[in-house]
Amino acid sequence: MKKKFIPQNIISVLCGIASIFAFVIFWFIYTNGSTLGKMIPRPDVVIISLFKDIFNPIGQHTLLIHVCYSMYRVLVGYVIGSIVGIILGLAMGWSKVVEAIFSPLFRIIRPIPPIAWIPISIIWLGLGENAKIFLIFLASFSNVTLNAWTGAKNVDPKLIGASQMLGARKSQIFFTIVLPASIPQIFAGLQVALSSCWGTILAAEMVRSSEGLGWIIVTGGNNNDMKQILVGIVTIGIVGFILAVIMRKLEAVLCRWNKSGT
Amino acid sequence: MSVEQERNLIKCTHVYKSFQTPTGEHPVVNDFNLQAKENEFLVLFGPGQCGKTTLINLIAGLDNATSGAIEINGNKVKGPSPERGVVFQDISLFPWLTTMGNVEYGPKMAGMSKKSRREKAHHYINLVGLQGFENSFPSQLSGGMKQRVGIARAYCIEPRVMLMDEPFGALDAQTRYLMQEELQRIWQAEKRTIVFVTNNIEEALYLADRIIVLSNCPATVKKEYVIDLPRPRKYVSPEFLSLRKEITSIINKYVVSEAENE
């Protein structure tokens, strides 16, 4: 990221605020008093409700506690899925044999959305936390494997040739060349996976739960409470946004050798 | 053993290499024969796109000849190995490693202890004049500096043969002269067998013990010159200039006219 002059930065932030503001105004106008407005609440209603819910419980917990429940499930599934995904993806990219064995299975499983796995996951894992974490695991696993796979496969052959010239054995080439070279790709995959997992929390919490952001939206839907649905959606959006920003900062630190690379 | 058979370190006999393209077989190296003695500075000199890089790759073992034999010290070349160090045209440094990391990579793979490989790497980093830049990443170095790291990296494994593929091609004129002098100095300090590829006649005359003139693609040996001038050579000395004139006119006669006749 280039260092912008201060004035430039302020302009960007101002434009950002302006456009979000414009969107909110648009929303307000559209829903104020119109027929649509009878079903979709006005933005101020939603925002006030959001703040209220930080202190007043929905169901059994306040909004922030719901966020924590959801975060816990996402993190566990995300970490497990990422670890498995990195290992499998790197193995597939490195060894043609492993690729031949696992790629058809992977390519068939990947397009199936986690939400479609709900019945099977209930059969296998029951109605508790494990089924939900399993869905998150699927979301993260699919993305990370794909990226680790392409990352390992597309390592510059010249770098591999250089390492062979310098005397590296096959296992050394894997750990000292393929692995570091794939890190940017893997990281891109981790970012996408995090967003994907966060998006799947909604589906996961449809599996018989009594807390979490997904639950908020689902019960809102069941009770025809649009306000609650929108509070849930907005919260998901905000937390997801924060997560994405954190990941971007992490990437800037971990992959600094990749910046301004030739 | 006669005096002539004194240590032919590199021996290429009737080497032929062709690539399969959609339009048919494309020969790149044709009936290439070469003998190089120990500690000789050999320059392969030829026009652009004549197969010089392919030749380096073949001798290094990064590619296999379609037919013909390449032997180092009597043993057939089967793949890349630390006995043949390579300095690539596009440098191919490991971007996630610092200068020190790149240079000590070879000894590290060979299992050398941290202390001794650090010492060794320091020695070569100083030799190429990069002291102070041990902890810089390749993306932070200029082209000339990167190339010097490449040379230090290849030297650090102390190969029997150094193969250098137009290592100064991407540098500006001034840096290029500087690097030629440096290489000269390094080679005299620690003698190795070097096979150096270039298309610059001045560079060839400055550095070589022997110049092998290559034809247009497919590459084959056209002429050989033994350069007897004392080192370090002066670009403007009368002997240098007359040799240059002679070789240039021969080249124009054999190589350029060949290209025009095609």
Added chain:
Amino acid sequence: MRNKPCVYITGSIITRKRPQKVKVKFLKKFMKDNKYLLLSISSVLVVLFVWYLCVDVLQVTYQSVFPGPIKCFQTLIKKLYTSSPDGATLLQNLLASLEVAMLGYVLGAVVGIPLGIMMAWNKWVDRFVRPLFDLIRPIPGIAWIPLFLVMFGIGITSKAMVIFLNSMIACTVNAYSGIQQTSELHLWVGDVFGASDRQKLFKIAIPTATPMIFTGLRVALGTSWTALIAAELLASNKGLGYMIQNGSAICRPDIIIVGMLTIGVVGLIFDVLLHRVEIRVTKGMNAE
């Protein structure tokens, strides 16, 4: 032993062995050339076999809870021409899904790609659109469904809107990335030759961005297909997702599995097709 049989037997042994030997050699060569393909096929077969073992032979679960491959295969065949229990045959469901997926996907690409290009090309567009984009992006497609249901009712539109959002985001992000990667150097060359802004955009930036745009299309296709199924699971009365939902509701796990596998296989086919197209188009456009 060899002495007893006369030439007649030896002769016939010799002549009979030759064609057999050739066959063996041919088979060996075939196996060697296609060893990866064979490995892939074998691994799928192994999975099917293990599935069969677990359910039909070892009876780890009841057939009614998690059916074996044979039952699923029978259901698959049956579903090809029966419309019970959800009201449409497999193919009808598949087509219904494809229809909506394609609609949303194409719309998303048509809007997303130019949007991404404009955002990367023009700073002001970027400043205004990006913040909104970044806020909408993390919201999962299916979260919009209750909202769209209210706005558009149960029908193609709400599902198509979800797909549209998904596809648009993927295409925009990749088109943006692609334009951003256009080397400054190439643009300067355009300047030297007196190219106008418009010419630089169309003749330099967009061709350079084409590989990434294609990646975006490929990703968008994948996510569109996935999002569609998700949307159908919640708000539809036909399509593969609906078929699965229906199967779940009436406790027919064999239908669920048939549905899931169809989704997977169709997704795989899409991926392979687009990959081929991508290779063809980007063959000449290797951006350095």
